[in-house]
Amino acid sequence: MKELLELKGITAGYEQTVVLRDVNLAIHAHDFIGIIGPNGGGKTTLLKVILGLLKPFSGEIVYHVSKQSLFGYLPQNSRFDARFPISVKEVVLSGLMSEKGIFKAYTKVDRKRVEEILEVYGMSDYKNRPIGELSGGQMQRVFLCRAIISSPKILILDEPSTYVDANFEMEFYSLLKELNEKMSIVMVSHDLGTICSYVKTIACVNGGLHYHESNLITPEQLKLYNCPIELISHGTVPHRVLLEHDETIENKRIQ
């Protein structure tokens, strides 16, 4: 499949601390990569490197496609000022910045796209509200709209399970499946159940990165790569369950 982006021998971290060492990862079209690993293992650092937010100490990022509308990004906690004077509509419109750069004007067609996407995600009634007046779940829905309005080539999600509420969870993941037909998805998650039922491949990040060509985690893999599965599942999820874990069981659990 077509390769979009490639990390080659990336070593990255903050100031003097190395968090990721010699990481290689390729993202292809229609990938759905789940990123797992313990806290402090470098999951968010990896996302930041992919997104170009953090300059690695060494190694390179090769872009095989144009950078325009390359990324849609849904951060874990959007750290923003809740009293910033910006409406829901404008937040979603800002998702087109990559297309527009700083010089091109935003047109009626763009605003129409915003209205449409807000309609799809059930946020139409809130379009004129200041973003700070929404609830946490509503905000994340708006930020999801912002992330996908430009139909990015790669959608990057950082811990969606922490902000997706129970009512929206099923809907959210089936939606991701739909989006995955159009774009690649890279998702960091603590929720092992989710990872196994939705993603196609898994990357374990704990200082280094180990890539699994399937969404099944076998005990052999765990042993071989010393993957921190137990840490993130609090050590109570036996492996057999994971192998049997399919979508219907997952959905029942949520209901």
Add this chain to the structure above:
Amino acid sequence: MFELLEYTFFQNALLCTILIGVSCGLIGTYIVAKRMVFISGGITHASFGGLGLAYFLGLSPLFGAAVFALAAAFCILYLSDSKRFKEDSLIGIFWSAGMAIGVLFIYLTPGYAPNLLSYLFGNILTVTGEQVALSLVLCLVIVLFFAKFYRPLFYIAFDKEYSRTHFVALNGLEIGVTALIALCIVLCMKLAGIILVISYLTMPQAIAGMFHKNFTKQLVWSTIVSCGGSIIGLFASAALKLPSGATIVLCFLAIFLICYFWKKKK
């Protein structure tokens, strides 16, 4: 009162007040939205150092102030971005060091400094035709800059990290707006003086913010309030023979209180 309009000095003052009103309305909205009020205070006071130095060297005080304001603005933003210093400490350093340099050079300059008070508290009635022309140029640049870039500008201010994932040229835009903030502050010093500048950049915005929670509307309404309040204040100061800068600030305060209680009653 309106016979004042026949005098050139008052025409100049009125025109300059409107130009400053528009500039501060726009720049102030950005400053308030991005919570840069304290930074702006630091830039304002740092510029006093340039003013004093220029005075000592026999140069134009406003030129000296502009150089120091620009330098302080870029230093504060660059150094606080690099995370080596805390932003508020940096502001404190620039704030007081600028004032100290200013005081020192004015002390060292032989003779009495007659215009000093007008730089601290502003006196729009002494504005020259040349200064009006400069204000016009700067005001036009600010209006055009905001007309062209207000969306990316506010989008980046809202969520810089997200903007960076879109690979937009945000550094250029931030350099531009930082320079305009510094120059707008210096321009405003003629009207309000170093001590009162901050109110021009925050009070109209606070009033507009009571009614509108969207930056597009805040930009428009801050500008209207800023212009309107300054013009009323200027006429009031002339009629009552009061200092213009302080009268305009109190005029903003009056508008603020009226709006506050009117809104509360509703």
